[in-house]
Amino acid sequence: MAWGRSKAPKPDEATLISSLKDAVKDEPQDSSFVVDDACCKRYLRARNHDLTKATNMLRATLRWRAAYGTANIVRDKFPIIEKEAATGKTYVAPGRDKDGRATIIMRSKHENTNDHDGNVLHLVYQMERAVKACDAEEKWNIVIDFNGYAKNTPLKTSKAVLSTMQDHYPERLNKAFLVDAPWLFLGAFKLISPFIDPVTRKKIVFVKGSAEKRAAVLLEHYELDQLEKAVGGASDYVYDAEAYLADDRAAYEAAKPERVASLEEVPVVVAA
Incomplete structure (x- = not known):
């Protein structure tokens, strides 16, 4: 009689969290990114609780954040952020959904640059703001307003944006x-969809049709006064770059001595 091997019991989530924290303890630490229980749960869920895969993913994020400079993104890159954010093409809206989640609004008609790196940096900045706006609720919604949509985002930029969001904000x-996605976008969506995680694709909701139909879809998730009228809500909120960036502009100005000091630390190579 052949005896089958009994499978070892899977470790519980608390054990996995502890193991994940230990596995990345020697990686670069980011003051704006705490590897706490909630963080570990996100990475474990993103990799179906496979500890090895979650470890590799979190390790890659920590190294990316250190290389990208996310902790000092306002101090070091505010002029780029200010330029990209001038028109309100992407921002964290003041409204919340029925479960208190933050909302990121995107409007491609307000695209104001062709700077690939600047656009990616701007998105990272906005996602960092969304993280801070999450409070106890760790997730956010994205509302893409296609009204006035004129052209597709370059495939290179779309792929970089998707990769950053999926790999480092799981x-x-x-x-x-x-909202009101046109046929021009739908064609581009078919091109980019292979790069979208299947789980992410299931989170996409198309909002279109009459005002009543759009409201019916949105009311499943929002009180309408928490969304702007432009996307089917009832709020009169209008994005104002000066007000939106005020706190970070002040932080940038206050950090001038830090920027000077950081530049002084870079060795100067003199050609022979």
Whole structure:
């Protein structure tokens, strides 16, 4: 009689969290990114609780954040952020959904540069703001307003944006609401969809049709006064770059001595 091997019991989540923290303890630490229980849960969920895969993913994020300078993104890159944010093409709105989640609004008609790196940096800045706005609720929604949509984002930029969001902000997206997506976008969507994680694709909600139909979809997730009228809500909020960036502009100005000091630490190479 052949005896089958009994499978070892899977470790519980608390054990996995402890193991994940220990596995990345020697990686670069980011003051704006705490590897706490909630963080570990997100990375474990993103990799179906496979400790090895979650470890590799979290390790890659920590190294990316250190190389990208996310902790000092306002101090070091505010002029680029200010330029990209001038028109309100992407921002964290003041409204919340029925479960208290933050909302990121995107409007491609307000695209104001062709700077690939600047656009990616701007998105990272906005996602960092969304993280801070999450409070106890760790997820956010994205509302993409296609009214006035004129052209597709370059495939290179779209792929970089998707990669950054999926690889370094896992389990953050609750829903992505696509408002009045035109046929031009739908064609581009078919091209980019292979690069979208299957779980992420299931979070995409198309909002279109009459005002009543759009409201019916949105009311499943929002009180309408928490969304702007432009996307089917009832709020009169209008993005104002000066007000939106005021705190970070002040922080940038206050950090001038730090920027000077950081430049002085870079060795100067004199040609022979």
